[in-house]
Amino acid sequence: MSQDNSLRDQIIALYDEMSPQLQQAARYVLENPQEVALVSMRGLARNAGVQPATMTRLAKFMGLAGYEDIRAYYAKAIRMRADGFAARAMERETTVPDQGSDLAQHMLQSLAAQITKLSEPESLARIQAVANRLNQARRIYVLGLRSCHSVAWHFHYVMTLLGEKTIHLDGPAGTGGDGLLHATDKDVLLVVSISPYALHSLELAAAAREQGMAVITITDSEVSPLIAISEVAVLCSTESQTFFHTLTPALAISEVLCGLLASQDRLGALEALQNADRHLQSLNTYANNIPRRRI
Amino acid sequence: MSQDNSLRDQIIALYDEMSPQLQQAARYVLENPQEVALVSMRGLARNAGVQPATMTRLAKFMGLAGYEDIRAYYAKAIRMRADGFAARAMERETTVPDQGSDLAQHMLQSLAAQITKLSEPESLARIQAVANRLNQARRIYVLGLRSCHSVAWHFHYVMTLLGEKTIHLDGPAGTGGDGLLHATDKDVLLVVSISPYALHSLELAAAAREQGMAVITITDSEVSPLIAISEVAVLCSTESQTFFHTLTPALAISEVLCGLLASQDRLGALEALQNADRHLQSLNTYANNIPRRRI
């Protein structure tokens, strides 16, 4: 496929023949190339979650004399990037390959900007408030229909790794309203909805509120119909240069919320995680060691 | 002229007050900033034609604790250039109101940086290649299990607005393999999977390939087991300061792909959209006039 001259390509090529620990080291090296040149080997090993010796072994495995050769390679790469900087800038200016390539670039840069904006104090405060409120809740019912299903599902999925605190209102049963049958005022409803707002989401949120539950919202505007019935809310921009609204900022918020919830109950999270791990392990859900062919 | 905040500027400002040897060291540092981060202090001193002690003295002279601070500064500079411009925003001092607030800030800024990185030429080219390949396909089968379900679902959902080109391999039926029953070599399988890779995704992808379908992948690494069986692939970073991997970049890629596909068939997309709109309208799925009332 690609040439085997560069060390990077060689590592990729030989990756499948490596032992698990070597793979872990190699993967970290591939994903953090500049760290190799900037951090000591022991530091790198620590960040990669690997023994120092493993880095030396990786070098030997690659047919090199020692780790210093690996560092030298990545140091040279950094030096070269500095030299070729002007050339690269030129290339970027002149390259107009596909007609859609600039659309892709614009979309990505705009998404990055939107997420950066979420990290400003006002937005941050709201996220924190939502996290605190979610933390107090006994149970979190999660609702997201249509496009927002993906965000709701992801939130629920991550939270199940942390325990059984969330219930996903999903499918014909859940969204029928009987999903909230056992909900009390100690529980909250986290609803994700953006314009155009699914009627069903509004109805369910209203029902939850009638029932005495606090409604917590991830939505796209201060004038979203959900704001009126929400105790706290976070806003996500959904602007996109396409025909559909972006959910990437909403997903980012969802992930941050999960992160905050986990960090507020660090010990519980850790324990729940180990349980989930064991469970999935026993079910053989994930590929652990990629089949190694013998030599 | 310029500010005294950056170490570089500080060295320039104090240059005239330095002793000859310190000046020589400082000059070398200013002219070879990268070397500071890439070479050991003794090596740097040798190249600068100065005693090792002089480098330490330079650090002390600049009011720093030791040489390590100088190296740290120049290492950070290198890292920042690599992480793109979004990383520059990370320079902002963290306002620390709540204990978790800086976690939220870090997560968001790092997500923004990761997405910015996707807009670099190499990554952009891969996205474009994937979009082109998807465009050629007669049908797109979409697969994403576990956490990646959210991305797969979202891709499928958006694409259904554009017509009936995609089929989501979902639920016990779809993932059983009979979902691919009617697939031919004119169809492709778009699989989303990140580490740890769901065994089932790998098996289905392998089956699809056996069947003559092209496998197209959104995954997290050049050494992902899916790369080997994929015709084209896009890489998304998943690094996160939490216990789980982020899917925000993956979702961003998914959205960009949808945008590109729509723009490549602008007329068809428009027509399909109008159909979808009419359909949902007739079902009264969305709230049109929102009854706003205060509580």
Added chain:
DNA sequence: ACAACTTTGCAACATATGTTTCATATTAAT
């Protein structure tokens, strides 16, 4: 010219680094 002061080079120091060795754990083969 002489003393007080600063700068510089050198060597010693404690520490951190990359490597190697060896015992244990894990995996594969018979």
Added chain:
DNA sequence: ATTAATATGAAACATATGTTGCAAAGTTGT
């Protein structure tokens, strides 16, 4: 099931690193 082979973790090792102390050289002021 037992043995052989390999992979891993922990500690020991020699070396390189950043720092400090001190004496020689140089500079400045009187």
